[in-house]
Amino acid sequence: xxxxxxxxxxxxxxxxxxxxxxxxxxxxxxxxxxxxxxxxxxxxxxxxxxxxxxxxxxxxxxxxxxxxxxxxxxxxxxxxxxxxxxxxxxxxxxxxxxxxxxxxxxxxxxxxxxxxxxxxxxxxxxxxxxxxxxxxxxxxxxxxxxxxxxxxxxxxxxxxxxxxxxxxxxxxxxxxxxxxxxxxxxxxxxxxxxxxxxxxxxxxxxxxxxxxxxxxxxxxxxxxxxxxxxxxxxxxxxx
Amino acid sequence: xxxxxxxxxxxxxxxxxxxxxxxxxxxxxxxxxxxxxxxxxxxxxxxxxxxxxxxxxxxxxxxxxxxxxxxxxxxxxxxxxxxxxxxxxxxxxxxxxxxxxxxxxxxxxxxxxxxxxxxxxxxxxxxxxxxxxxxxxxxxxxxxxxxxxxxxxxx
Numbered sequence: 292x293x294x295x296x297x298x299x300x301x302x303x304x305x306x307x308x309x310x311x312x313x314x315x316x317x318x319x320x321x322x323x324x325x326x327x328x329x330x331x332x333x334x335x336x337x338x339x340x341x342x343x344x345x346x347x348x349x350x351x352x353x354x355x356x357x358x359x360x361x362x363x364x365x366x367x368x369x370x371x372x373x374x375x376x377x378x379x380x381x382x383x384x385x386x387x388x389x390x391x392x393x394x395x396x397x398x399x400x401x402x403x404x405x406x407x408x409x410x411x412x413x414x415x416x417x418x419x420x421x422x423x424x425x426x427x428x429x430x431x432x433x434x435x436x437x438x439x440x441x442x443x444x445x446x447x448x449x450x451x452x453x454x455x456x457x458x459x460x461x462x463x464x465x466x467x468x469x470x471x472x473x474x475x476x477x478x479x480x481x482x483x484x485x486x487x488x489x490x491x492x493x494x495x496x497x498x499x500x501x502x503x504x505x506x507x508x509x510x511x512x513x514x515x516x517x518x519x520x521x522x523x524x525x526x527x528x529x530x
Numbered sequence: 531x532x533x534x535x536x537x538x539x540x541x542x543x544x545x546x547x548x549x550x551x552x553x554x555x556x557x558x559x560x561x562x563x564x565x566x567x568x569x570x571x572x573x574x575x576x577x578x579x580x581x582x583x584x585x586x587x588x589x590x591x592x593x594x595x596x597x598x599x600x601x602x603x604x605x606x607x608x609x610x611x612x613x614x615x616x617x618x619x620x621x622x623x624x625x626x627x628x629x630x631x632x633x634x635x636x637x638x639x640x641x642x643x644x645x646x647x648x649x650x651x652x653x654x655x656x657x658x659x660x661x662x663x664x665x666x667x668x669x670x671x672x673x674x675x676x677x678x679x680x681x682x683x684x685x
Contacts, residue, residue, distance in 0.1 A: 356578070359577075392576040392577060393573045393574075396573060397577055
């Protein structure tokens with residue numbers, strides 16, 4: 292049995308590879324891949340899908356570290372031993388930004404990174420569209436990509452409410468009000484998004500759950516599908 | 531004169547790897563990446579570490595109304611420690627409330643005039659001396675002074 296497992300690797304990487312096969316897999320599927328010949332200036336836009344992935348990883352990591360100090364509930368003031376204390380989302384974000392060492396950096400990476408990720412995804416979309424890379428057999432790549440785009444927009448929207456500031460609150464008030472224009476079901480959609488008729492701590496709770504776990508988990512599944520299909524069909528040569 | 535091989539050696543490693551253009555670029559970029567990565571290890575370390583967040587222990591002033599009655603106990607936050615102040619036959623005594631066994635908060639029992647640690651059944655007497663159970667040493671004492679009518683806990 293052991294003879295069936297082959298690896299070119301020696302040393303500890305070979306030891307791991309003979310047991311998992313992950314080293315060769317990584318080398319063949321991740322580290323080395325063919326890129327198209329350079330034909331026009333817009334060939335460079337081919338890297339934006341990969342850059343979006345890098346930003347996704349950055350967002351996941353910086354988000355994990357923000358979660359260390361962030362708390363997901365509306366701010367409450369209460370008295371402990373005669374001293375007034377306020378705890379809640381807004382206070383914790385203030386604490387991250389102003390008090391925790393490097394907290395401002397972590398928060399800015401997460402906030403500005405989200406914008407750059409969306410920018411990369413949009414350029415990626417335009418590149419795929421204008422080079423016709425969505426054509427058979429790559430239609431499903433496009434479809435999963437559009438799902439990923441909408442999930443990313445939902446992540447951006449839900450993340451915007453989490454600091455629980457005036458800006459967050461009213462931006463979310465406007466954004467969750469607009470589905471109300473849908474005929475017949477509009478008001479139900481609005482109530483479902485807000486977890487009530489108004490934006491309250493309940494809205495913050497569901498936006499938090501969507502933002503840190505539900506959407507990222509679904510997105511990872513779609514991303515894996517997106518990448519496996521690209522490996523299966525190969526990339527589309529530009530024009 | 532340095533001879534630069536035109537072909538990549540197979541399974542290049544060590545010096546041989548550095549002598550090819552591709553190997554050199556890969557090694558140098560890895561080194562630069564490692565330096566940039568290490569900076570982030572520092573950033574994350576600072577973000578997560580609690581250094582500099584401990585509360586400075588400042589003396590706590592107890593006015594006449596806040597002082598414990600005879601045989602009673604009052605809890606005082608002194609820096610990050612919980613200090614138990616008791617009045618025993620007119621004398622104020624203050625102890626760090628952390629049990630010397632495993633740091634549980636001990637409780638003053640006015641009826642028996644002992645400190646009791648509920649975690650592992652440990653007892654300290656009215657002077658903080660360990661008298662029963664697992665605690666290996668007496669409770670740490672905290673200095674108290676009288677300033678007029680005020681009791682000052684800590685220094």
